[in-house]
Amino acid sequence: MADRAPVVIDPSGRDIHAEAARIRAHGPVTRIALPGGLAAWSVAGHEEARRALADHRFSKDPRKHWPPLAEGEVAADFPLIGWILMDNLTTAHGDDHHRLRKLIAKAFTPRRVEAMRAGVRAATAELLDALAGAAPGEVVDLKARFAHPLPARVICDLFGVAPGDRARLLRGGEVNVDTTVDAAEAAANVERWHRDMQEFVDAKRRAPGDDLTSDLIAARDETARLSDSELVGTLHLLLATGTEPVMNLIANAVRALLTDPEQLRLVRQGRVTWEDVIEETLRAEAPVAHLPFRFATEDVELGGVTIARGDPVLVNFAAAGRDPGVHGASADAFDAARKDKTHLSFGHGIYRCIGMPLARMEARIALSALFERFPDLTLAVAPEELEPQVTFIMNGVLRLPVRLSATRHRGRPGGRGETPVTPR
Numbered sequence: 001m002a003d004r005a006p007v008v009i010d011p012s013g014r015d016i017h018a019e020a021a022r023i024r025a026h027g028p029v030t031r032i033a034l035p036g037g038l039a040a041w042s043v044a045g046h047e048e049a050r051r052a053l054a055d056h057r058f059s060k061d062p063r064k065h066w067p068p069l070a071e072g073e074v075a076a077d078f079p080l081i082g083w084i085l086m087d088n089l090t091t092a093h094g095d096d097h098h099r100l101r102k103l104i105a106k107a108f109t110p111r112r113v114e115a116m117r118a119g120v121r122a123a124t125a126e127l128l129d130a131l132a133g134a135a136p137g138e139v140v141d142l143k144a145r146f147a148h149p150l151p152a153r154v155i156c157d158l159f160g161v162a163p164g165d166r167a168r169l170l171r172g173g174e175v176n177v178d179t180t181v182d183a184a185e186a187a188a189n190v191e192r193w194h195r196d197m198q199e200f201v202d203a204k205r206r207a208p209g210d211d212l213t214s215d216l217i218a219a220r221d222e223t224a225r226l227s228d229s230e231l232v233g234t235l236h237l238l239l240a241t242g243t244e245p246v247m248n249l250i251a252n253a254v255r256a257l258l259t260d261p262e263q264l265r266l267v268r269q270g271r272v273t274w275e276d277v278i279e280e281t282l283r284a285e286a287p288v289a290h291l292p293f294r295f296a297t298e299d300v301e302l303g304g305v306t307i308a309r310g311d312p313v314l315v316n317f318a319a320a321g322r323d324p325g326v327h328g329a330s331a332d333a334f335d336a337a338r339k340d341k342t343h344l345s346f347g348h349g350i351y352r353c354i355g356m357p358l359a360r361m362e363a364r365i366a367l368s369a370l371f372e373r374f375p376d377l378t379l380a381v382a383p384e385e386l387e388p389q390v391t392f393i394m395n396g397v398l399r400l401p402v403r404l405s406a407t408r409h410r411g412r413p414g415g416r417g418e419t420p421v422t423p424r
């Protein structure tokens with residue numbers, strides 16, 4: 001690895017963007033020290049990230065391509081063990097990746113996602129109805145009451161997770177992105193989610209339903225295209241990715257609009273679309289900030305450095321989205337009206353996000369319905385008082401305290417633009 005001292009990653013994710021800028025200042029591909037002291041590379045430049053994502057010399061399979069794991073040097077005391085000990089698309093390479101992806105991608109084609117639109121609308125309306133019960137001026141946590149339950153409900157419905165089981169089955173993914181948990185907690189989390197998910201699979205096998213879990217079990221049982229471990233790992237992955245980044249996309253967009261009333265005005269006046277807001281949020285506030293892991297299968301030259309065979313690599317989506325080489329001096333500013341909103345926040349190439357059409361649809365429905373229903377929505381704290389989620393892997397807020405109406409209770413309004421936006 002290069003001589004320069006590595007940038008030490010803050011596990012609590014206090015300031016994702018300041019850290020991304022620090023990493024970028026060292027170069028587009030920079031040495032970092034992860035929690036637990038592990039040395040890795042962060043790919044922070046947009047072009048370098050695009051290349052790394054498409055370069056098959058980087059593998060996502062630690063069992064095959066991370067020598068310290070094969071040599072038994074990793075297990076017990078590694079805080080990010082949850083990112084290693086899962087058996088699914090995020091740890092698969094080559095033919096294994098291709099096989100798993102083919103099986104799962106079928107469920108998320110644009111046509112299948114379109115068929116989910118009515119369900120997403122209904123879930124949105126129900127959650128907004130529940131919010132409307134808040135007292136005038138009451139502070140509510142929009143993340144806990146809306147940005148999280150919406151995607152959680154959509155993905156759990158899709159996989160046939162009963163309401164009573166949801167919190168338990170989603171917990172593995174929540175703890176996995178908390179990069180402040182110590183090694184013992186991380187290991188306990190892995191054990192717990194394997195057990196919980198296995199119990200869920202066993203129950204579904206006994207009583208299948210009209211849901212994707214039952215489809216995956218049938219694929220496993222009838223064609224052996226999926227091992228038991230992959231089945232459990234895949235369910236864990238899909239429940240987690242179906243919830244966590246979508247929650248951040250919605251919450252980050254709301255935060256951006258409520259922080260800068262001019263941006264919200266642009267939407268209200270029809271000068272930018274909700275799609276513009278969503279793409280700008282993905283660019284400037286990448287919901288997945290710094291994703292582990294890839295491993296070099298041979299020495300790779302990238303961004304002026306040599307990544308040695310076996311070195312772990314993280315793609316820094318938060319940094320890439322704000323690369324001044326692509327977005328100029330205003331790269332850090334949230335501006336839904338900017339022409340070029342190029343980003344890699346859903347990945348690129350053969351690993352590109354399978355849930356992209358679903359995530360965009362959920363965010364579109366959630367944001368338009370929320371601001372239509374609560375036109376006086378404001379942040380209940382100063383933007384700088386919003387606490388970040390405790391993670392360097394994701395980019396979001398811990399809570400999103402808002403007031404739905406400033407002083408009085410409001411029923412469902414007739415339509416967009418009926419009530420002026422209250423300037424903050």
Ligand code: HEM
Binds near residue numbers: 089090356359
């Ligand atoms: C705003 C929301 C989302 C963001 C920002 C996001 C981001 C990403 C990124 C960056 C990757 C690429 C990982 C890599 O290259 O290693 C990815 C892959 C993936 N995403 Fe998403 N995701 C989102 C929503 C979803 C949803 C809703 C699902 C479906 C339930 C999903 C399922 C997946 C899967 C299965 C992969 C693995 C693809 C592969 O390795 O071939 N994601 N996502």
